[in-house]
Amino acid sequence: MKKTHATITAIGSLLTLGAAVFATPAFAADKPDMEKCYGVAKAGKNDCAGAAHSCSGQAKADASPKDFITVPKGTCERLAGGSLTSK
Numbered sequence: 484m485k486k487t488h489a490t491i492t493a494i495g496s497l498l499t500l501g502a503a504v505f506a507t508p509a510f511a512a513d514k515p516d517m518e519k520c521y522g523v524a525k526a527g528k529n530d531c532a533g534a535a536h537s538c539s540g541q542a543k544a545d546a547s548p549k550d551f552i553t554v555p556k557g558t559c560e561r562l563a564g565g566s567l568t569s570k
């Protein structure tokens with residue numbers, strides 16, 4: 484019975500570790516071919532912290548000039564309302 488409990492615990496730990504690795508957000512600073520694009524994030528779909536909150540997914544309104552998403556370099560300026568700087 485103790486072996487089964489230990490096996491289940493080990494498997495659960497591995498699954499949790501795997502989920503944590505894939506759940507880390509992609510920051511523009513971590514990937515040189517990406518950039519932050521302000522003013523185009525949908526409500527609740529922003530990346531990382533904004534001026535009014537400290538976590539991703541907490542944007543309250545669409546196209547907030549203070550919230551950003553990461554996009555491939557050169558894409559942001561082509562998007563309507565996209566800006567490389569926060570307003």
